[in-house]
Amino acid sequence: MHDQHTSFSITGMSRRLFMAACVALAALVAVAPAHAQAPVDPKAEPNVFVETIASNALQAVKNDEAVKRGDLKRINELVDQLIMPYVNFEKTTRLAAGRHWRQANPEQRTALVEAFKGTLIRTYSGALANVDAVSRIDIQPFRGDANADDVVVRSLVNRSNGPSVAVDYRLEKTPQGWKVYDLNIENIWLIQNYRNQFAQQIQQSGIDGLIEALNRNNLK
Secondary structure, X not given: OOOOOOOOOOOOOOHHHHHHHHHHHHOOOOOOOOOOOOOOOOOOOHHHHHHHXXXXXXHHHHHOHHHHOOOHHHHHHHHHHHHOOOEOHHHHHHHHHHHHHHHOOHHHHHHHHHXXXXXXXHHHHXXXXXXXXXXXXXXXXXXXXXXXXXXXXEEEEXXXXXXXXXXXXXXXXXXXXXXXXXXXXXXXXXXXXXXXXXXXXXXXXXXXXXHHHHHHHHOO
8 A cells, every 4th residue: 555655644554443443533523512511521530531531522523513514614613622631642653753853953843743643634524524413422431540641541333344453553642631532443553553654764765755745645
């Protein structure tokens, strides 16, 4: 699935796993203010935090026609307004870049975060168009230490046209409360998957080449 410029797709995942990732990611972004929403408390227990966002999101997705059509403008609005408080894009990008992050100057780091954000938005776009009336995310009993600084919340993604798929959310504790920074879809971590692709592109054309490749793919 890669050409010489790297396509930044979800390499190594089957279509079923990719769609599960889409639904899971959608659950963190599509919270529409037009509908009554339960208040999200980033300092609640980690499983409660994730479950509230997911429940609010799926309710909104099922009622927002623009979101379900994958309207990029609408999705951008939702990301800017609602996903940023709950996801650490900078940390996700830094970990995906790995050791190459230290080589980037501040301007390159900012540009890389924005370009990778655009890549994830494209994933959300495909996700939101595929949420059906019976889609749901079932949060599993929390097995970790809620007082830890880094935890994993487990869930099952259920849709009408396929079997359930395990999706884990990795969260970090910040002064503002929990933030999501990684996903595990049936033993495939999002950051690790992109780290391999980022490293390949950086070896070919450096940090600037990676930023250019991401932005080029975001325009497709």
